[in-house]
Amino acid sequence: MIAVSTSRFQYPTPQVGFNGSFYPALLACTNSCCRALTATLSRSTFTGLRCKECGHPYEASARHVCEDVCFGPLEVVYDYDAIRNRVSRASIEAGPTSIWRYREFLPIEGDPIDVGTGFTPLLKANRLARRLGLRNLYIKNDGVNMPTLSFKDRVVSVALTRARELGFTTVSCASTGNLANSTAAIAAHAGMECCVFIPSDLEMGKVLGTLIYNPTLMAVKGNYDQVNRLCSEVANTYGWGFVNINLRPYYSEGSKTLGYEVIEQLGWQLPDHIVAPLASGSLFTKIRKGFEEFIKVGLVDEKPVRFSGAQAEGCSPIAQAFAEGRDFITPVKPNTIAKSIAIGNPADGPYAIDLANRTKGTIAAVSDQEIIDGIKLLAETEGVFTETAGGTTIAVLKKLVEQGKIDPGETTVAYITGNGLKTTEAVASSVGEPHTIEPQLASFNAAWERAQSLHRASWEPIGA
Amino acid sequence: MAIQVLIPTPLQKFTADQSSVELEATSVDGLLEALEGRFPGILARLTDESGKLRRFLNVYVNSEDIRFLDNQATALADGDEVSIVPAVAGG
Ligand SMILES: Cc1ncc(COP(=O)(O)O)c(C=O)c1O
Ligand SMILES: [Zn+2]
Numbered sequence: 001m002i003a004v005s006t007s008r009f010q011y012p013t014p015q016v017g018f019n020g021s022f023y024p025a026l027l028a029c030t031n032s033c034c035r036a037l038t039a040t041l042s043r044s045t046f047t048g049l050r051c052k053e054c055g056h057p058y059e060a061s062a063r064h065v066c067e068d069v070c071f072g073p074l075e076v077v078y079d080y081d082a083i084r085n086r087v088s089r090a091s092i093e094a095g096p097t098s099i100w101r102y103r104e105f106l107p108i109e110g111d112p113i114d115v116g117t118g119f120t121p122l123l124k125a126n127r128l129a130r131r132l133g134l135r136n137l138y139i140k141n142d143g144v145n146m147p148t149l150s151f152k153d154r155v156v157s158v159a160l161t162r163a164r165e166l167g168f169t170t171v172s173c174a175s176t177g178n179l180a181n182s183t184a185a186i187a188a189h190a191g192m193e194c195c196v197f198i199p200s201d202l203e204m205g206k207v208l209g210t211l212i213y214n215p216t217l218m219a220v221k222g223n224y225d226q227v228n229r230l231c232s233e234v235a236n237t238y239g240w241g242f243v244n245i246n247l248r249p250y251y252s253e254g255s256k257t258l259g260y261e262v263i264e265q266l267g268w269q270l271p272d273h274i275v276a277p278l279a280s281g282s283l284f285t286k287i288r289k290g291f292e293e294f295i296k297v298g299l300v301d302e303k304p305v306r307f308s309g310a311q312a313e314g315c316s317p318i319a320q321a322f323a324e325g326r327d328f329i330t331p332v333k334p335n336t337i338a339k340s341i342a343i344g345n346p347a348d349g350p351y352a353i354d355l356a357n358r359t360k361g362t363i364a365a366v367s368d369q370e371i372i373d374g375i376k377l378l379a380e381t382e383g384v385f386t387e388t389a390g391g392t393t394i395a396v397l398k399k400l401v402e403q404g405k406i407d408p409g410e411t412t413v414a415y416i417t418g419n420g421l422k423t424t425e426a427v428a429s430s431v432g433e434p435h436t437i438e439p440q441l442a443s444f445n446a447a448w449e450r451a452q453s454l455h456r457a458s459w460e461p462i463g464a
Numbered sequence: 465m466a467i468q469v470l471i472p473t474p475l476q477k478f479t480a481d482q483s484s485v486e487l488e489a490t491s492v493d494g495l496l497e498a499l500e501g502r503f504p505g506i507l508a509r510l511t512d513e514s515g516k517l518r519r520f521l522n523v524y525v526n527s528e529d530i531r532f533l534d535n536q537a538t539a540l541a542d543g544d545e546v547s548i549v550p551a552v553a554g555g
Contacts, residue, residue: 065550070509071474071518245552345522345551347551
């Protein structure tokens with residue numbers, strides 16, 4: 001297809017004629033207006049936005065709430081017949097090894113900003129499984145996502161692609177750290193202006209991992225919910241694309257790819273149970289939307305999947321509401337080392353609770369100490385160093401197994417959403433120290449002796 | 465009892481594009497009524513049929529979420545700033 005020939009990859013040509021009759025006429029034309037038109041008519045599969053609460057329709061512009069009726073969140077609407085006609089397992093497998101292999105399911109019109117985001121490893125976690133008493137455990141490792149080592153690269157790749165299509169030249173976000181890293185990096189790649197906002201108490205790695213891309217970084221003296229409120233007010237007056245505010249409907253769709261990839265990597269099957277961290281609750285509900293869409297277009301057979309969510313006790317408004325059987329959120333003021341998921345007023349909380357209830361999953365919270373232990377457990381058993389959000393997920397996984405809420409034979413996927421090198425402060429005092437020695441064999445011999453006895457004291461066998 | 469109210473973009477069509485308005489009220493509920501008095505139609509957007517604020521709207525008095533205060537019964541004093549903010553995704 002001419003329209004996408006400037007991108008790195010050749011997309012499979014649609015097989016059946018959704019707008020197919022346009023191709024012959026436009027193939028010959030290379031001027032830019034026709035390219036844009038071809039891209040619009042032939043490529044996009046989404047038709048607009050719709051209120052998730054009351055169903056009121058809106059056009060696909062930069063807006064995020066149902067302003068004509070109920071203030072509910074807006075969601076992207078697709079033409080699933082068109083998608084069904086265009087995609088097959090084979091066409092997806094032939095696509096790029098990034099989230100853009102699923103571009104028919106994403107709300108963009110033209111060429112994507114492709115920085116290699118997505119298609120991260122799905123590890124069969126046998127050693128961790130044995131330690132926990134499970135048999136079919138997988139780790140979806142977005143701690144090695146590109147370019148900034150968290151799942152946020154997925155949502156930002158989609159949001160900035162759409163931002164560019166909508167004509168924004170400056171992009172922004174309110175972030176607990178990872179989103180700022182991702183927005184700053186991908187904006188740099190795309191040549192967009194960038195101004196991002198974070199709470200002022202974030203970890204060094206998160207702050208530096210934003211500054212290096214040279215955006216304007218605002219460190220706000222307050223918690224994330226205060227940063228978010230400020231940004232909503234900034235968004236009212238500055239004509240910027242805020243990925244998590246006015247671009248939210250597009251942004252959040254990016255997380256669906258975490259659902260698609262797991263299906264594909266499991267050999268085109270759904271898992272039985274997933275465990276994922278919850279901050280605003282968006283990721284959790286979008287994994288589900290990803291599963292549902294693949295069922296809807298016939299790419300995978302339907303089966304029930306349980307959804308369980310993980311929060312830190314120091315910021316667990318969704319887990320608290322779940323435990324008390326409430327369907328509304330009472331906001332809290334965060335106090336936890338799991339800063340990346342410290343959102344006290346989670347916008348998608350009610351949907352996350354509903355999802356856990358409907359699928360017979362659960363939502364649980366763990367202490368900061370359990371989070372640190374979770375980070376270490378995953379590192380020691382699987383060689384995966386995750387940040388505090390991942391530690392929360394592993395700690396909750398362990399807790400659910402202990403409470404009998406995960407069947408040992410279930411195919412369970414734990415979503416690891418961020419990288420440990422960004423939150424070294426959290427574990428710095430619990431990882432021991434190197435043995436500092438002289439460059440002499442005797443010094444090594446003595447130190448090795450000491451190391452062996454220390455190791456014997458703490459050693460606990462893992463399986464046989 | 466002059467209260468400064470910050471109006472989000474989606475509601476500015478009711479306020480003739482003003483992003484901030486000044487009203488008299490002694491509680492959040494009273495402020496909602498005063499808003500409707502000045503800008504007819506706005507109340508139906510902010511609250512449901514029973515008069516409760518819609519669940520995807522956050523209201524802050526001097527930067528504090530009213531759910532940490534007395535919800536809609538939260539008292540207001542001269543010079544208070546109230547912001548109305550639709551929920552947004554995270555983090
Ligand atoms: C590493 C990590 N995991 C999970 C989340 C949760 O995302 P959501 O707000 O979509 O629930 C975040 C986002 O803040 C994050 O940074
Ligand atoms: Zn609505």
